[in-house]
Amino acid sequence: MRSFFKQNEKPKEKYSIENFRYLVGQLKENPQVTPENQALIVECLRTMSELIIWGDQNSQAVLDACLCVALLLLLQLLLLSRLHPAAPALLLS
Numbered sequence: 001m002r003s004f005f006k007q008n009e010k011p012k013e014k015y016s017i018e019n020f021r022y023l024v025g026q027l028k029e030n031p032q033v034t035p036e037n038q039a040l041i042v043e044c045l046r047t048m049s050e051l052i053i054w055g056d057q058n059s060q061a062v063l064d065a066c067l068c069v070a071l072l073l074l075l076q077l078l079l080l081s082r083l084h085p086a087a088p089a090l091l092l093s
Contacts, residue, residue: 017065032081
């Protein structure tokens with residue numbers, strides 16, 4: 001069984017749980033927002049928002065995936081990293 005966060009290649013189907021998991025993996029690989037990864041993080045968050053809206057209207061499984069990966073915690077870590085670079089490490093310790 002593949003690990004939940006170990007997907008390195010982007011899934012072909014845009015509206016799928018696998019794509020959502022891929023996006024979460026991208027955010028986990030970039031826990032701090034920097035000028036170099038800012039565009040990637042913004043695109044991941046935009047696509048995740050689109051997926052969540054699509055899931056709300058078409059697939060309960062996508063919404064369930066959001067709950068499984070603690071999306072709110074990831075977003076909180078990203079936002080806090082902008083305010084204080086050590087914040088993610090403090091929250092995860």
